[in-house]
Amino acid sequence: MIKKALIKNIAEELEIDICRITDGSDLKKYREILKERKRSGLWPQPFTESNIDRLSKPSLHFKGLKSIIVIAINYNNSDKTNKYLSTYLSQKDYHIYLREVMEKMVAKIKAEINQDFKAKIFVDAAPFLEKALAERAGVGFIAKNSLLINPDFGSYIFLGEIFTDLEIEKDEALDLDCGECTLCLEHCEGDALTAPYQLEADKCIAYLTQKKGIIPPAERKKMGAHIWGCDSCQLICPYNKAKPINTKEELQYFDKDIEYFLKLRRKDPPEELKTTAIYWRGSRILIRNALIAAANLEKKEYFDLIKAKLADNSSLIRYYAAWSLSEIDYDKALGILKKHLAKETNEKVRAEIKRIILKHD
Ligand code: SF4
Numbered sequence: 555m556i557k558k559a560l561i562k563n564i565a566e567e568l569e570i571d572i573c574r575i576t577d578g579s580d581l582k583k584y585r586e587i588l589k590e591r592k593r594s595g596l597w598p599q600p601f602t603e604s605n606i607d608r609l610s611k612p613s614l615h616f617k618g619l620k621s622i623i624v625i626a627i628n629y630n631n632s633d634k635t636n637k638y639l640s641t642y643l644s645q646k647d648y649h650i651y652l653r654e655v656m657e658k659m660v661a662k663i664k665a666e667i668n669q670d671f672k673a674k675i676f677v678d679a680a681p682f683l684e685k686a687l688a689e690r691a692g693v694g695f696i697a698k699n700s701l702l703i704n705p706d707f708g709s710y711i712f713l714g715e716i717f718t719d720l721e722i723e724k725d726e727a728l729d730l731d732c733g734e735c736t737l738c739l740e741h742c743e744g745d746a747l748t749a750p751y752q753l754e755a756d757k758c759i760a761y762l763t764q765k766k767g768i769i770p771p772a773e774r775k776k777m778g779a780h781i782w783g784c785d786s787c788q789l790i791c792p793y794n795k796a797k798p799i800n801t802k803e804e805l806q807y808f809d810k811d812i813e814y815f816l817k818l819r820r821k822d823p824p825e826e827l828k829t830t831a832i833y834w835r836g837s838r839i840l841i842r843n844a845l846i847a848a849a850n851l852e853k854k855e856y857f858d859l860i861k862a863k864l865a866d867n868s869s870l871i872r873y874y875a876a877w878s879l880s881e882i883d884y885d886k887a888l889g890i891l892k893k894h895l896a897k898e899t900n901e902k903v904r905a906e907i908k909r910i911i912l913k914h915d
């Protein structure tokens with residue numbers, strides 16, 4: 555049995571903020587919670603695995619699983635965060651950063667114990683209940699906003715896991731919870747927290763900013779200024795007040811505003827954008843979200859920039875450019891859209907422009 559202190563010392567050397575250990579047993583408590591949610595029609599949610607066994611039996615993902623090392627890295631950039639991009643958006647994609655740190659960790663453990671062992675690294679895309687594992691390991695507790703909260707760092711933490719066949723002394727879960735507090739439920743901008751611990755993902759603004767295709771008008775309005783993600787349930791949470799600010803160079807905030815995204819050239823995106831965790835969705839969705847934010851904020855100074863988007867070869871962008879112009883300055887947009895309609899070939903864009911024109915006639 556490997557002493558957990560040895561693992562934690564290595565984590566500290568690598569500037570990992572939290573490191574806890576759990577075993578590879580099934581997540582029984584959470585399995586029952588998922589079954590109950592399924593019966594009530596509240597699960598599965600978008601972007602989630604729907605197989606309860608795969609989610610709640612970590613051993614299905616690693617043959618000979620004995621221990622799971624759960625790490626957490628502080629990403630608190632809330633002192634610099636703007637209204638457009640969530641605070642977790644760092645300059646280097648955190649998936650890559652955490653994977654590199656955990657690879658170093660595995661190598662250091664091997665050198666320290668002078669023994670080879672099997673290990674598999676997971677970051678975010680894991681098909682198991684990552685927060686439940688982290689809770690069992692004592693990294694934090696699952697809060698009413700469905701995020702994991704650590705008493706020292708709040709919910710501003712990235713999680714990663716190392717599955718291994720090494721037997722390591724395990725940690726205990728924390729004895730902490732939200733108490734009587736319901737602030738996040740009252741302040742959720744998307745009304746997505748419909749009950750404690752119950753996040754209806756398709757209402758969540760963070761989800762809407764990642765959703766593909768056409769977003770209905772009511773949801774567009776709900777997105778407000780958000781181009782990527784939403785932090786309202788984190789910003790209001792008392793556990794996040796006065797927490798240490800992230801000092802890691804790679805994880806500094808990707809501080810870009812609406813103009814940056816409106817000016818993105820889809821065929822030639824900047825290198826700095828390609829290294830972030832939002833690039834996977836593609837620049838088309840980011841431009842769409844910027845067009846929605848510009849409309850919601852009535853950004854008249856970007857009218858001409860948006861007008862130029864009517865010539866974009868993406869029908870999705872032309873669709874939102876038309877809508878955005880009409881929201882920013884309806885009277886000015888009307889003539890431009892009528893003229894554009896004569897040459898627009900996409901049926902969805904045509905229908906949207908006709909709908910806008912009809913509001914006037
Ligand atoms: Fe829990 Fe209150 Fe924080 Fe929501 S705001 S996660 S209820 S402590």
